[in-house]
Amino acid sequence: MDPAFIQAPEHRPSAISHQFAEGVPIIDLSPLLSPDSKKSNLLSIEFIDPATLSSLVDKIKHGCKDWGFFQVINHGVPIELRRAVEEVSIKFFGFPLPEKRKVRRDEENALGYYDEENTKNVRDWKEVFDFSVRSPIVIPELEGDSIKSVTTLANQWPENLPEMRSVCKAYAQATQKLAVRLLELISLSLGLPVSRLNDFFKDQTSFIRLNHYPPCPSPNEALGVGRHKDSGALTVLAQDDVGGLEVKRKNGEWVAVKPVPNSYIINIGDIIQVWSNDEYESAEHRVVVNSKRERFSMPFFYNPSAYEFIEPLEELVSEENPPNYLPYNWGHCYITRKLSNFKKRITENIQIQHFRVSKLNA
């Protein structure tokens, strides 16, 4: 196998890491499906009674605080839509490589097909197709009040799979609605008003990634995706029945997340960690591959507007609990991370650690 894929010994999947985690919270969102919205699959917080809402918010808090991720069922995303995207994804990745490369991402435009992604400078055993919810998106990178650069990202769709565009668009809208409701529940779980975080997403930079992990001849040395944390606000992830997603627990142990049919896995991203001033921590995760079955997954990365500056929310800091992070521009963070995956870089990726206020100076 190409040595570019081989993980350092300490990061290889160990034999004991494949046990399915006990007790991963599975949260039933059906109380949010109001009777008349059942048909339209619309989740709403308006009509729920206070006791039911409060018990739901408690479960969200537990998931965020103790795990950094959880699964949701009865989430309102129509199953037909999910199946339709799964089908186009299988068709697309089944195309010959030259066909897929017609919509390949490049240094200017980070959306489209890509099969050479690195995580922490080791190649991932996967191929991906990225598309953003809004397109094109113009992303200014801000430094203070001045614009450092402007990048435009635009979706690219394969000519010989004409249904892909509309199917993906409909799916993105449905998962986005779920992301909005989840963020509202998370806002309540932090003691904030329900819509406190919504305005950050007015010109969202959210995108969906279709992942394909082919069978791997050397699954003990390579990873589908190396260990990482998602840099956005939260991730709404659909995985198929093969399994392979692993999450690092607070005790340092890697545990596998058992696939639950038609559920979504919700990951807390770095932005929620910063907003909450470390009340919630983003979960480190990775993907283990296997030699027999290919695997497909589809994360929706819920990302704010590029011009937003991310910092601990003022309601959640005080003299006793001062902000742990300096403000950083999301557009800058997003573009640096997205384009840095394009090529191996000598320098480290931007991480929220770079904005952490040093405790030593306190």
Ligand SMILES: O=C(O)CCC(=O)C(=O)O
């Ligand atoms: O495939 C998965 O289950 C997770 C993928 C992932 O973590 C990512 O693309 O950021």
Ligand SMILES: [Fe+2]
């Ligand atoms: Fe991830």
